[in-house]
Structure formats: C-alpha cells, structure tokens
C-alpha cells in the first residue's frame with residue numbers, strides 16, 4: 001500500500017534520482033535539452049536537504065520511495081513520480097495530502113507552477129490557468145484551485 005510521509009534527509013539521494021529520471025525521460029519530451037540539464041543540475045540530493053528547511057517535503061512510499069511533492073503554505077513545488085510508477089494514482093495521493101493540509105490551515109486556494117508535462121494533470125484535478133510564466137526553467141503555467149474549507 002502506498003503511504004505518504006514527511007521527507008527525511010536520508011531520502012534525498014532517492015528523491016533526486018526520481019526527479020532526474022522524470023526530467024530526462026518524461027519532461028524531455030516538452031523542454032529543450034539545455035533546460036533539462038539545467039534543472040538536473042539544480043535538483044541535487046543536497047538541494048533537497050536545503051529545501052526541506054523552507055518547504056514541507058513529502059514522499060510517497062511503496063516498496064521504497066516512488067514520488068515526492070513539496071508545499072509551502074498554499075504553494076505546490078517539485079511534484080515528481082517515478083516513471084516506473086506513473087499512472088497508479090500516486091500523484092493524486094500526494095496532491096490530496098497537501099491540499100488537505102492547506103485547507104486545514106485555512107488557505108482558500110492552492111497554487112502550482114505546472115510544467116508543460118504536468119499541466120493537464122493539474123487541469124484534471126480542477127486547477128485553472130492563471131497565466132503562463134517564462135522562467136530560466138522554460139515555460140510553465142501558473143494554475144490555481146479553490147480549496148474546500150475543512151470542518152472542525
């Protein structure tokens with residue numbers, strides 16, 4: 001069974017491996033090689049340990065870590081599922097988890113910077129386009145979804 005838990009520093013090498021595999025095997029269909037390589041250089045194991053001081057990083061665990069997502073308040077970052085485990089509902093579980101936490105904290109909406117690859121995944125979850133962004137990491141879509149206020 002897939003469980004979502006908080007990132008620990010010893011997850012960092014596996015998390016970085018998943019991110020780089022996604023970038024090279026999935027996102028490379030949508031972005032030029034130099035953008036992919038710049039992102040691979042950015043997302044090192046050490047970088048995830050550093051990021052964990054500022055953002056709450058989660059991992060999905062099955063037989064080992066198979067996916068990750070990060071949250072800072074109502075903002076989603078670094079959503080990646082191992083290509084071998086794609087299409088099994090792991091991305092959905094990770095998003096359900098952080099959306100519920102944000103709703104419980106009283107945030108009224110969730111916001112993500114979606115890659116071209118993940119854009120339709122977010123639209124399918126009820127996110128709507130706010131605007132397009134052209135960053136050093138290439139084209140992304142700022143998407144937003146209203147959150148249901150959680151009871152109690």
Ligand SMILES: CC(C)(COP(=O)(O)OP(=O)(O)OC[C@H]1O[C@@H](n2cnc3c(N)ncnc32)[C@H](O)[C@@H]1OP(=O)(O)O)[C@@H](O)C(=O)NCCC(=O)NCCS
Pocket residue numbers: 022023026027078079080081082085086087088089090091092093113114115117118120121124
């Ligand atoms: C986008 C990503 C996180 C989706 O994770 P996943 O575990 O494969 O997604 P799930 O199996 O939970 O899919 C949930 C739903 O989204 C749909 N979906 C997933 N990826 C999709 C895509 N690229 N296009 C359209 N629909 C998609 C699924 O069909 C499923 O639909 P359903 O609710 O009707 O069954 C994963 O493909 C990934 O890591 N991609 C590469 C990295 C990336 O671009 N990350 C985002 C950075 S912003």
